[in-house]
Amino acid sequence: MRTARWIRAVALAGTAVLAVAGCAIEVEPRVAAPGLPTGVPCGTVTFANSPWSGYEANLAVVSYLAKTRLDCTVVEKDLTAEEAWEALAAGEVDAILENWGRDGLKKRYIDEERVAVEHGMTGNQGVVGWYVTPWVVEQYPEITNWRKLNDYAHLFRTPTSGGKGAFLLGDPSYETNDRALIRNLKLNFTVSVTGSEDKLIEAFREAERNRRAAIGYFYAPQWFLAEVDLVHVKLPPYSPGCDAVPEKVACDYQPYDLDKIANRAFAESGNPAAELVKNFQWTNADQNEVARYLTVDKLSPDEAARKWLDANPDAWQSWLPAD
Structure with a gap:
C-alpha cells in the first residue's frame, strides 16, 4: 500500500x-x-x-x-x-x-x-470484526468466543506487547472500536498498529505460515481471505445504537x-x-x-x-x- x-x-x-x-x-x-x-x-x-x-x-x-x-x-x-x-x-x-x-x-x-x-x-x-488465524481455531475451538479470549491471551504475546496479547490493526486512519472493545470487555490485550493494510495482511500470513497465533481487525470483501481463511471471532452481537458512544462500545461491528x-x-x-x-x-x-x-x-x-x-x-x- x-x-x-x-x-x-x-x-x-x-x-x-x-x-x-x-x-x-x-x-x-x-x-x-x-x-x-x-x-x-x-x-x-x-x-x-x-x-x-x-x-x-x-x-x-x-x-x-x-x-x-x-x-x-x-x-x-x-x-x-x-x-x-x-x-x-x-x-x-x-x-x-x-x-x-x-x-x-x-x-x-x-x-x-x-x-x-x-x-x-x-x-x-461489508463485514468488519475481529479475526484469528485458522490453525489457532483448529487447536483451540473455543477461541472464537470472546468470553474465552483471556484464557488464551498468552498465545498472542509479542516482545512489545507488555505481557498482554497483541491485537493487530492495519492503517492507522481506519475508524475502529478496538481499543474501546478491549477496555469495555475487560480483555487482556493491547493494540499493535502494523501501519497499513499490506502489513496487516503480511502479519496474518506469516503467523499462519509459522503456526503462530494472531488476532486483529479485518474485513470482507477482501481478496486475502481466499488465501488464508481467517475466522471471525464472535463478539457481543451488534444492535442499532450499541456503538453510538465510541468510548462505551461493547458490541460487534455493524454489517454494512x-x-x-x-x-x-x-x-x-x-x-x-x-x-x-x-x-x-x-x-x-x-x-x-x-x-x-x-x-x-x-x-x-x-x-x-x-x-x-x-x-x-x-x-x-x-x-x-x-x-
Whole structure:
C-alpha cells in the first residue's frame, strides 16, 4: 500500500482504443444519454482514493471506463476516508467510490449542510470484526468466543506487547472500536498498529505460515481471505445504537451495505461520469478479483481494470449512460 499521498491525472481525448478478447476495437465518442443536456462533456472528474485494496479495485474500474468510454480526464486523490468527505464537501473531490457507514459524516454533509448525496450502492456487503488465524481455531475451538479470549491471551504475546496479547490493526486512519472493545470487555490485550493494510495482511500470513497465533481487525470483501481463511471471532452481537458512544462500545461491528457518496453539484450536473458512478455495482467476488490483480499480480490499475472488463462485458455495459 502506498504511504505517500499522490495525485494522478490521466487524460484520453477523442477516440479511444479498448482491448477486448485480444483484439483492438475502436470506441466511439460518447453520445449524451437521454435526459442529459445534449453534448455535456465529462471534462475533469476527481475521485478519492482511500487506502485499502477493495477501494482501489473500484477506483481502477470506474476510472478506466470514465477515461476510455466517456472521454474524461480523471484525477485521483489519495485521502483517508475522513479526508475524502472533507474534500468532497469542499468541492475538491466529486465522488467517493466506497463508503463504510460514516453516519456522523452523512448527517453533517448530507442532511445538514446538503453538500453531498448518497449516490447508489456498490453491491458489496461489508463485514468488519475481529479475526484469528485458522490453525489457532483448529487447536483451540473455543477461541472464537470472546468470553474465552483471556484464557488464551498468552498465545498472542509479542516482545512489545507488555505481557498482554497483541491485537493487530492495519492503517492507522481506519475508524475502529478496538481499543474501546478491549477496555469495555475487560480483555487482556493491547493494540499493535502494523501501519497499513499490506502489513496487516503480511502479519496474518506469516503467523499462519509459522503456526503462530494472531488476532486483529479485518474485513470482507477482501481478496486475502481466499488465501488464508481467517475466522471471525464472535463478539457481543451488534444492535442499532450499541456503538453510538465510541468510548462505551461493547458490541460487534455493524454489517454494512457499502455505498457511494457524491458531491451534490456533481451528482446534479448531468455529467456522464456522475451517471457512471451511480450505476456502478458489482459483487464481493468481482472486487476481490480486481484487488488481487492489483496486489498479488502487480498489474497497473488500467491493466487490472481492462483484464476484468474484457472478461465480464455483460456486467458493466449497463453502467454506462445509454446512447
